[in-house]
Amino acid sequence: MxxxxxxxxxxxxxxxxxxxxxxxxxxxxxxxxxxxxxxxxxxxxxxxxxxxxxxxxxxxxxxxxxxxxxxxxxxxxxxxxxxxxxxxxxxxxxxxxxxxxxxxxxxxxPSSVSLAAARLGWDLARADVVSLVTAPVASLGRALNPGRRILVLAAGADTPAAVAGYLTTRGFPKARLTVLEQLGGPDERVLTGSAGDWAMPSGDPLNVIAVECGDGPALPVVPGLPDGAYESDGQLTKREVRAVTLAALAPAPGELLWDVGAGSGSIGIEWLRSHPACRAVAIESDAGRVATITANAAALGVPGLRVVHGPAPEALDGLPVPDTIFIGGGVTRDGVLAKCLEMLRPGGRLVANAVTVESEAVLAGAYARLGGELTRLTVQRGSPVGGFTGWRSFMPVTIWTVTPMTAPRQTTVTPMTAPRETTVTP
CATH class of the missing domain: 3.40.1010.10 (Tetrapyrrole methylase, N-terminal domain)
Structure with missing residues (x-):
């Protein structure tokens, strides 16, 4: 019994x-x-x-x-x-x-990282911890920055060599690696070397890798990575617009984003870089861009970005319910906006960008019905004009942000927030 x-x-x-x-x-x-x-x-x-x-x-x-x-x-x-x-x-x-x-x-x-910090004399609270036990080595990229210390949980005996190779390709060949095997046991062993010169044979599968990054390329931790950080065929949200868009999306730990019409994947990628618990799905209809999104996500340390190949709204069926949706492309396509509003969780946020008259008209109509906030952003960058410098303007971008109410408002109701126009001149 x-x-x-x-x-x-x-x-x-x-x-x-x-x-x-x-x-x-x-x-x-x-x-x-x-x-x-x-x-x-x-x-x-x-x-x-x-x-x-x-x-x-x-x-x-x-x-x-x-x-x-x-x-x-x-x-x-x-x-x-x-x-x-x-x-x-x-x-x-x-x-x-x-x-x-x-x-x-x-x-x-004591965990392996606690033992490693004790052996090395590191302040554990100031070190990043990255687990590669079930994740690809590209997951390390999110933590890379000059001077950072990282403790890496290995998947096996070959992980140190994989980490050394990845660090070298990402511009950190002088990073110092310390491999600590069988910590706390009678067969404990410590190996050291630089990433670019790493030639150690595979050792014990139970190991922790301590990485001291040293000098290398820096990437900001706030939204708005340099445009050059991405591969692109031109379908890339410019960094100034990207920073404002991410601020409107307001990522929070654990939330799920749909990046609809993802282009080069920059919005979903920077959403994921904002916190390790964030999740994102990039939806893109162009096969070449799907490959580009995957490559960009791996290069920038968030290989966990899920990429769905297909046109919206059809490709949205069966996806997990999102907390936040960004529509960067395809808002004029029949059913895309309506489907996104339907699938958004109660209390969730939708942000859509428009650069054409036709897409602006769709957002204006939605704004009249549902309210929210409508912003037009103009970006100008300095560029040579003969021997002088002048301002070169990019196409204005209209950004609509809304947390839908339970019932659509009538078009006769005064919008919740008056439209505003912002000009950014770097």
Whole structure:
């Protein structure tokens, strides 16, 4: 007969030092367990006589199997072995989502980045941490800037060489790499070298890579990257307009953006660069631009940008509900604006840009019905005129920002905010 309240699952963090480095509480929990779950490497760290519990490696694939696994074993005393701190890129956070935090007791061990910072004498609060365990090496690009210190969680023995190669291609060949293997264990080893000269053979798969960037190209952390940071066929939102557009989009951690008519992908890319928890989908109908968006996202450190190839509004079907939508192209196409307004979550924000008379007319009509804020932005840049310098104007851009109300307003109602015109002269 099953109990109404199953026993708490204990998640024990264990380091490369194994059983001898565990606390007395952790050892007692493991000794008292009936079933111990974990990866083969973690299970191998337990001495044969440490516990009489059955030891079972995780099933593959892991996530789909977890609910049924714990339901089938719900009346047994279960311990889970995790590497280091289970709540730092570990199984503990996953189990909290699957089982609920009330079913767990977590006994953490120092994480690999804590151990690395201790070995190096780094202030952990001032270092960036990038996990490449399940992410491509291009994810490192978001953290690159001169003088920065980065701790990289490796996916395996080949990760240090991949990091060194990426740093070199991104203009940081003199970056100093320190590879720390088997931290806290009897086989701990430390290797150092520069990214451009890295020739170390593959070592232990359990490693952390410390990167000291040194000199290299700087990229701002605020919206409005230089236009030259992007590959483009000309369909690129200029940096001044991009900065204003991102301010209107107002990215917040964890929010999802649809970048409709993405062109070179600059809006979605800078949305993702604003915070690591932000998410974005770029929708683009041109196959060549789809490839360009993918390349730009990888080069600028946000390879997680999802790119959907197809025309709106058809390509919008089946996508996750967005918190914010940007329409950079295709607003005159039948059904695009209506579909975006329909799909936007309640309380979400829509921003649309227009440069042609026809697209401005669509935004003006929507503004009359739904209100919001209408801005016209004119950008002028200095350029040579003979031996002198004059101002060269780009096409004005009209920006409509709205958080739709539950019901469209009638055109006879006074708009919420009067239109304004802004001129930017760098």
């Amino acid at each position: 099953r109990s109404e309240t199953p026993p708490v699952v204990t998640v024990v963090g264990i380091g490369a030092g194994g059983w001898q480095d565990l606390s007395g509480t952790a050892r007692t929990r493991l000794a008292d367990a009936e079933l111990i779950l974990g990866g083969p490497r973690q299970l191998a760290l337990l001495p044969p006589d440490a516990t009489s519990a059955a030891r079972r490696p995780w099933p593959t694939p892991l996530l789909p199997a977890l609910p049924c696994l714990f339901e089938a074993e719900r009346d047994r005393r279960i311990c889970v072995l995790a590497s280091g701190d289970p709540m730092f890129h570990g199984i503990g956070a996953t189990l909290a989502r699957v089982l609920g935090p009330d079913r767990l007791r977590v006994l953490p061990h």
